[in-house]
Amino acid sequence: MAGSPSASSLFVQRVVIGVGDMAVSNNAQVILSTYALGSCIGVVAYDSVGKVGGLLHLMLPDAGISAEKAAQQPAMFATTGLPLLFRAMSGLKAERHRVRILVVGGAGMLAGSDPFRIGERNTAMTLEILRAQGLSVTHQQVGGSINRTVHLEVGSGAVDLKTPVGGSQFTLAA
Numbered sequence: 703m704a705g706s707p708s709a710s711s712l713f714v715q716r717v718v719i720g721v722g723d724m725a726v727s728n729n730a731q732v733i734l735s736t737y738a739l740g741s742c743i744g745v746v747a748y749d750s751v752g753k754v755g756g757l758l759h760l761m762l763p764d765a766g767i768s769a770e771k772a773a774q775q776p777a778m779f780a781t782t783g784l785p786l787l788f789r790a791m792s793g794l795k796a797e798r799h800r801v802r803i804l805v806v807g808g809a810g811m812l813a814g815s816d817p818f819r820i821g822e823r824n825t826a827m828t829l830e831i832l833r834a835q836g837l838s839v840t841h842q843q844v845g846g847s848i849n850r851t852v853h854l855e856v857g858s859g860a861v862d863l864k865t866p867v868g869g870s871q872f873t874l875a876a
Contacts, residue, residue: 755854766781
């Protein structure tokens with residue numbers, strides 16, 4: 703019947719990643735999603751050969767401000783969350799040299815001047831850590847003053863990036 707959902711679409715599972723959290727999957731029926739990235743950074747990583755995807759929603763650049771919080775919630779910080787993301791993906795047989803990365807968020811969300819520059823600092827730290835690890839960013843949409851929502855289809859590597867003024871779709875598959 704036209705318009706009926708396919709059998710496989712009935713079993714799609716959306717995993718929502720909250721602030722300071724992370725998820726990885728090698729299940730082709732999973733969509734990893736995070737919403738309203740403002741000054742936070744979303745790091746989406748995908749290995750198209752292993753069909754492994756990961757999404758990290760980090761909140762702050764450096765875990766050094768609270769070792770206790772970093773131990774409880776390492777995905778909250780770029781310095782602890784990024785290594786955690788790539789270790790978890792490796793555990794699902796992703797290989798670093800095949801991983802393609804999207805970095806999104808890092809907006810300046812405060813009206814007027816932002817003395818803390820959290821979005822800017824999150825972006826700089828994230829990119830610095832990725833470079834130091836020998837990982838290159840395939841796509842990036844950072845800065846500005848708008849929030850962003852991102853979805854990754856693990857089975858295909860398709861990314862849906864949405865903003866209040868529009869959106870874009872692309873793939874992280876090689």
